[in-house]
Structure formats: structure tokens, C-alpha cells
Amino acid sequence: MVEFGEQLRRAREAKGMTQQSLAEQLYVTRQSVSRWECGDRYPDLLTTKKISRILEVSLDDLLSGKEMTKVVERNPVVENKIVNNIVIVLYAFVVLSYLITVFDIVMRLILVPDNAINSSTIYLLVIQVVGLSISIAAFLYGLVHAVRGTLSPKRMGAVLVAYFAACIIADTNHMMPLKAWQQFAVMGVRVVLPNMIAGIAAFYYFIRVDNRKIWICLISFTSVWGIFQAVITLYPTMLGAEEFLALNISSRLVLSIAIDVLVLYQTYTLYKKRRHAIEISE
Structure with missing residues (x-):
């Protein structure tokens, strides 16, 4: 052929x-x-x-029908230049924001006297740095390929799976200080479980090319749930915070919502492209 x-x-x-x-x-x-x-x-x-x-x-x-599929799976998920530029800016902002956060944590560990910080706090901060480092690596990988115009579905899937894994690490870190098992269980269901589901769904949908709608529905649900969680947890805190802290929290809120909206857009864009390829090949 x-x-x-x-x-x-x-x-x-x-x-x-x-x-x-x-x-x-x-x-x-x-x-x-x-x-x-x-x-x-x-x-x-x-x-x-x-x-x-x-x-x-x-x-x-x-x-051929086989090459129709190759077109979708080898080309970038986002081929619209304007949207791709937005992706590049968002990824760059995520990387920069997380790098600043890691730098802040490291400086706190260095500058704070040894007797002013206990071992459990250090452990939590180290786990937080690990989660942030995974996110930085994932979004930096995505940024490079977005700039090159080579952010294919599999590469996009790798970024999302790593990001959701980092979210699980960060959320588990927040759960560690909880004493009551009921609180621990509720936090697990509210925060950790959705990210686990999203990571599995992204793996099968983007990387394994499994086009079943269950994966699209799960990614969509967890993204919407992430937006809801960001609003109900960060917005009230932002309103009661001082000016500098409120600015920091508002940027985190906008960033979190932007990432989830982008995940929704990429998921449905890929769905339409794969569906279109099937229709043409038939």
C-alpha cells in the first residue's frame, strides 16, 4: 500500500x-x-x-483508513494556532509559578532555624516539593512540544497523567495532619479519588487510544469537579486574606480553573478529531 x-x-x-x-x-x-x-x-x-x-x-x-487514524494520533491535539499559543502561555505560567513555590519552600527550610521547625513539617514540605517537581517536569515537557507543534495525544496524555499523579501526592500531603479517620476518608473521596480516576481515564483515552465514552465522561466529570473544588476552597480564603496573600490565592484559583478548562477542551477536541477520522474512513 x-x-x-x-x-x-x-x-x-x-x-x-x-x-x-x-x-x-x-x-x-x-x-x-x-x-x-x-x-x-x-x-x-x-x-x-x-x-x-x-x-x-x-x-x-x-x-487509507489506517492513515486517517495516523493523522489524528501523530498530529498535535490542538492545531489552532491561537489556542496553541494560549496553551504555551498557560504551560509557561504553570512552570514559572511552581518554580517560584519550590524556591520559596527551599528558602524557608534553609533560613528558618532548626529549632523553629519540626521533623513532621519538614517531611510535609519535602513531599510538597516532590509533587511540584513532577508537575514542573510534566508541564515543561508539554511546553517544549507545544512550542514545536508536536504535542500529540500520547504526549498530551503523558502530561496529564503526570499532573494528576502530582495532584494526588499534593492532596495526600494535605491529608497527613488530619487526626480523625472520618476527615481523612472524606478528603480522600473529595480530592484524591477524583485525581486517581482522571489519571486512569487520561492514560486510556490519550495514550492507549481507547475511544470509549466512559473515559471522556470521567475526564469531564473530574475536571468540572476540580473547578468546583478550587472555587469552594480558595475563593472564601481569598476574600478574608490580606492584599498580597489574596493576590497569590487568586492567581492559584485562576491557574487551577484554567488547567481544568484546558483539559476539557483538549479532551473534546481529540474526540471530535477521532470521530471525524472514523467518519471519513467509512
């Missing part, structure tokens, strides 16, 4: 077009067309439809 890149090259040459002339009609660079023909990248499905119209060939001639 002839690959997409070879089919594209043959159709373009049969039409008497150069890579540059095709690129101009598609409003992309000549290098993009070259990468498609070499098999390094695939155009998104909308661009593929435009190519079929310009070269006057059917989609079936350009892409």
Missing part, C-alpha cells in the same frame, strides 16, 4: 504543481508540504480535504 506522502507527491506532480504553488493555495510553508511528502508529518483533516479538492483526487486516494 502506497503511503500518504507518496500519494500526495504523485497527485501534485500529475496536476503539474510545485510544492511552493500547492503551499500557497493551502496558506502553509513549502517546508510543510515537503514534510508531508517525506512522511515526517501529516496535515490535519481539514487541510487534507483542501488538498483533495485542489489536486482533484478523492480522500480515499490520498489516505
